[in-house]
Amino acid sequence: MVRFENVGMRYGLGSEVLRNISFELKPGSFHFLTGPSGAGKSSLMKLLYLAHRPSRGIITMFGQDLTMVSRDELPALRRRIGVVFQDFRLLDHLSAIDNVMLPLRIAGGDPKIIREHAEELLSWVGLADRLEARPPTLSGGEKQRLAIARAVIGKPDLLLADEPTGNVDPEMANRLLHLFVELNKLGTTTLVATHDMGLVSRVGAPQLRLFQGELVHLDRASAVGAGQPDAGY
Amino acid sequence: MTRRVPFLSDRADRVSGRLLPWVIAVMVFLSGIALASALGVHDAVANWASDLGRRLTVQVVAADPADRDAQAAAAEALLASTPGVETVNRLDLGAITALLEPWLGKGNVGDDLPLPVLIDVTLAPDRLINTAALARQLREVAPDAALDTNEQWLSRLHAVAGMVEGTAVTVVGLVTLATVAIVIFGTHAGLAAHRETIETLHIIGARDNLIAGEFQVRFLKLGLKGGLIGLVAAGVTLVLGRSFLRSLGGGILDKVTLEPGDLVVLLVLPLAAGVIAMFTARLTVLRALARMV
Ligand SMILES: Nc1ncnc2c1ncn2[C@@H]1O[C@H](COP(=O)(O)OP(=O)(O)OP(=O)(O)O)[C@@H](O)[C@H]1O
Ligand SMILES: [Mg+2]
Numbered sequence: 001m002v003r004f005e006n007v008g009m010r011y012g013l014g015s016e017v018l019r020n021i022s023f024e025l026k027p028g029s030f031h032f033l034t035g036p037s038g039a040g041k042s043s044l045m046k047l048l049y050l051a052h053r054p055s056r057g058i059i060t061m062f063g064q065d066l067t068m069v070s071r072d073e074l075p076a077l078r079r080r081i082g083v084v085f086q087d088f089r090l091l092d093h094l095s096a097i098d099n100v101m102l103p104l105r106i107a108g109g110d111p112k113i114i115r116e117h118a119e120e121l122l123s124w125v126g127l128a129d130r131l132e133a134r135p136p137t138l139s140g141g142e143k144q145r146l147a148i149a150r151a152v153i154g155k156p157d158l159l160l161a162d163e164p165t166g167n168v169d170p171e172m173a174n175r176l177l178h179l180f181v182e183l184n185k186l187g188t189t190t191l192v193a194t195h196d197m198g199l200v201s202r203v204g205a206p207q208l209r210l211f212q213g214e215l216v217h218l219d220r221a222s223a224v225g226a227g228q229p230d231a232g233y
Numbered sequence: 234m235t236r237r238v239p240f241l242s243d244r245a246d247r248v249s250g251r252l253l254p255w256v257i258a259v260m261v262f263l264s265g266i267a268l269a270s271a272l273g274v275h276d277a278v279a280n281w282a283s284d285l286g287r288r289l290t291v292q293v294v295a296a297d298p299a300d301r302d303a304q305a306a307a308a309e310a311l312l313a314s315t316p317g318v319e320t321v322n323r324l325d326l327g328a329i330t331a332l333l334e335p336w337l338g339k340g341n342v343g344d345d346l347p348l349p350v351l352i353d354v355t356l357a358p359d360r361l362i363n364t365a366a367l368a369r370q371l372r373e374v375a376p377d378a379a380l381d382t383n384e385q386w387l388s389r390l391h392a393v394a395g396m397v398e399g400t401a402v403t404v405v406g407l408v409t410l411a412t413v414a415i416v417i418f419g420t421h422a423g424l425a426a427h428r429e430t431i432e433t434l435h436i437i438g439a440r441d442n443l444i445a446g447e448f449q450v451r452f453l454k455l456g457l458k459g460g461l462i463g464l465v466a467a468g469v470t471l472v473l474g475r476s477f478l479r480s481l482g483g484g485i486l487d488k489v490t491l492e493p494g495d496l497v498v499l500l501v502l503p504l505a506a507g508v509i510a511m512f513t514a515r516l517t518v519l520r521a522l523a524r525m526v
Contacts, residue, residue: 051436051526071523079438089433093242105238106439150437 001027001158001189002048007057009043016055017043018213025158025191030184032200033193035210041193042086044210045162048191049083050074062157079107082156082188084164088147090135096122096146097131103154114153121149124179126172140167148176152183159183159190165199173199240434241447246426249419253452254459256415257510260408261463261502262470267408268502269471271401272495278394285383289364291352295377298347304375305350311374312354317362324351409509416456416510420448420517435525445518449511456510460503467499 002025009018018040025031033041046052047059050066059066062077069077082103090099100118105111122128125145135143144167151159161180165173177192177199184190191208194200200207209216243250291308295301305323312321324332329348356362368380424431431444475490491499 049436051432053526075435075438075440078436083436085433089429091240091242091430091433093244094238098238102238102240102434103437106240106434106437106443 001025001029001062003058003060004047005058005060007047007054007059009040009047009052010055011043016213018047018054018210021057021215023208023215025189027189028184028187030181030190030203030205031192032203032205032207033191033210034195034197034200034207035216037195039210040213041210042162045083045086045160045191045193048158048160049081050078079103079154080157082151082154082159084144084147084151084159084161086162086166086193088135088143090143090146090150092135095132095134096127096138099135099146100149100153102150107154118149118153121153122146125149125176141169141172144168145172145176148179152179152188155183155186156188159188161190161192163194164192165194165196170198174202177203239447240439240443241423241427241430241451243451246423249422250451250455253415253419253455253510254462257412257456257459257506258463258466260412260415261460261506262466264405264408265464265467265499265502266470267401267404268498269467269491269495271398272498273491274394274397276490276492276495278390281390282387285387287356287358288383289354289356289367290381290383291354291371291378292381293350293352293375293378294347296347301350301377304377305352307374308371308378309352311370312352315362315367315370317357318354319357320353320355322353322355324353412506412509413513416452416513417517419455420452420514421521423448423451423514424518424521431522432525441519441522444522445515448514448518452514453507453511456507457503460506463506464499464503467502 004021004023007018007021008016009021010016021044033044035041043052047054048061050061053066062080064077091102094102097115097118100122101111101114104114104117119128119131122131125148127142127145127149130138130142135146138146144164148161148164151161159180164180165176168176173196180190180192181203192199291312293301293305293308295304309321309323312318326348329351333348364380364382371378371380434444471491
């Protein structure tokens with residue numbers, strides 16, 4: 001599904017914020033991306049959701065070498081990826097329901113069916129009574145849930161969530177995580193970046209651990225930090 | 234629920250939304266005035282030319298009154314028998330005196346003044362006449378007769394019309410360039426204001442075409458809006474200007490009017506402004522987006 005080989009990344013002409021990143025996400029797998037603040041989690045996510053090009057190395061996604069993919073082909077790839085941004089990136093001028101419908105409207109589906117689907121999803125994340133609310137009028141947690149609903153509506157092959165439970169109480173965090181796990185069971189390859197080690201231990205999925213721009217270890221056995229140098233925590 | 238979702242909010246760049254229609258209004262106003270002047274002058278000159286082109290004047294200037302009358306009669310006979318001549322009208326003394334009085338003063342046109350004989354000739358419409366040959370024949374029967382074909386007058390009128398038209402074309406060309414430039418500025422301002430949303434839309438899977446479409450519709454509307462304001466302003470100015478020309482009276486200026494066909498040209502201006510704004514915005518957006526990831 002996703003394969004990184006010796007990937008590096010930098011912003012503009014700055015020094016590399018990611019170095020020598022190599023890993024693989026198998027189809028249908030569930031991983032956490034952990035690491036202290038500033039380690040490069042969001043930057044790695046940007047490479048994955050195709051908002052940034054690596055400064056070196058090879059990224060293979062959906063069986064395609066990204067260096068060989070032209071700009072015209074990116075939208076088709078991006079439609080297979082669902083993203084929960086750390087800063088949500090909701091469109092403030094659109095209602096909650098329109099925000100959730102956005103990915104499918106862009107892809108050009110039947111608005112009626114999309115709307116039914118979006119309503120269902122919004123009630124699932126507890127926003128059934130806020131369908132017409134605009135994002136600026138929502139609480140942090142509500143925005144987060146809205147962002148998650150938008151990310152999953154297209155039943156993406158790859159789901160990338162950057163701190164998706166940072167603004168909600170533990171109960172809602174569990175509920176949202178459960179949504180990710182359910183989607184994962186249906187085949188969505190999932191990567192969740194988080195600070196919340198409690199969350200990581202509850203799911204017991206393997207983690208990719210970043211420290212100062214490098215991957216510390218690739219723990220397939222899912223033992224959270226067991227016996228590993230647990231930098232930053 | 235099939236309403237169109239506005240992917241970009243209008244509010245993010247209110248400045249270009251507010252300013253652009255007024256700038257475009259000024260552009261359309263200037264183009265409208267320039268075009269209307271050119272078309273009006275063109276029509277007036279065409280009218281005059283068809284009028285003057287059908288008229289000739291023959292002057293017989295001889296010192297001896299008997300000789301003058303004899304030559305005039307011969308000229309009249311020749312003109313009347315020339316094919317293509319519709320009317321031959323010898324101005325009587327009273328008419329000529331009336332023509333001269335404004336210059337010489339009433340009562341100053343005495344009998345001893347050797348007045349020329351003027352013969353007014355009207356040609357049949359759509360008849361071409363060889364004026365050079367006619368002048369030669371005239372000189373044979375009346376050596377002191379001169380044929381005036383109004384050609385000098387006409388060529389001067391055409392020169393004036395040509396100048397007005399050339400100026401109008403230049404104004405419209407420059408105004409079009411300025412409109413394109415201002416729309417490019419406006420589009421870049423819009424792109425900057427919407428940068429983050431555009432990035433989000435891209436990541437969600439939007440194609441450049443979708444984003445360009447948003448800008449296209451927006452700038453088409455702004456262009457049409459400005460164009461209509463400009464057209465109304467130009468229309469009011471033209472109506473006032475025409476009644477002013479009318480009030481000046483008796484001359485070529487009051488012949489300057491607009492034909493229905495000319496009005497259609499003016500009505501096209503706001504459409505043109507909208508279409509120019511639309512395509513400029515589209516191309517600008519596509520070029521800018523091609524540089525994004
Ligand atoms: N747009 C940017 N331009 C330049 N540098 C950036 C930019 N975004 C992030 N960085 C730098 O890249 C490094 C990694 O940042 P990143 O946001 O990926 O960390 P993170 O692991 O997501 O942190 P957090 O847990 O706080 O979200 C940091 O040193 C940061 O300062
Ligand atoms: Mg981050």
